[in-house]
Amino acid sequence: AQSVTQLGSHVSVSEGALVLLRCNYSSSVPPYLFWYVQYPNQGLQLLLKYTTGATLVKGINGFEAEFKKSETSFHLTKPSAHMSDAAEYFCAVRPQAGFQKLVFGTGTRLLVSP
């Protein structure tokens, strides 16, 4: 079965600092990978996805993620944090065929201080 591990339930950064949110997946075959962001009292918004092709994926709001098959990782980064980035971030995987549900990590809450 596929699973996703997000290291760190909370990550704190200062405004302007690098953001790094970690995601590792467990799968015998590389799945499709997604990052979602959730602001308070809202649903999940897609930040970016990796399906095929270039392993460095750029998303909205200046975020990007790199798929590393050898490390089974899909870490999310942003060079410079803004206060508005404070939210909860979820990594999710989905197999390339078969089963249609997304399997989510437990989420990482990003705190940004001035």
Add this chain to the structure above:
Amino acid sequence: GAGVSQSPSNKVTEKGKDVELRCDPISGHTALYWYRQSLGQGLEFLIYFQGNSAPDKSGLPSDRFSAERTGGSVSTLTIQRTQQEDSAVYLCASSLNGGLANQPQHFGDGTRLSIL
């Protein structure tokens, strides 16, 4: 509308009552999903509809939970004889075609259900 619409946004009810949660997917999306988000459990898949095919109900936690999708569009999630552990945010998502795994799922804002 442009996005996935869920109603009500909040629902408070007494233990033992039945509740219905509604989801209106993005127009033209054939796949519809229900998830539950609760403290300590994260995001759990509940049920998936693809077009007119039989739904994948593998995530429903008990027989008190059921869902239907009428006309391939609007979906209703029903919880009978609610229990306190049913308190959670229920999220609905839709995608263009559930058979294409690279299609992202688009989420509504959820229904926050509180059981007293």
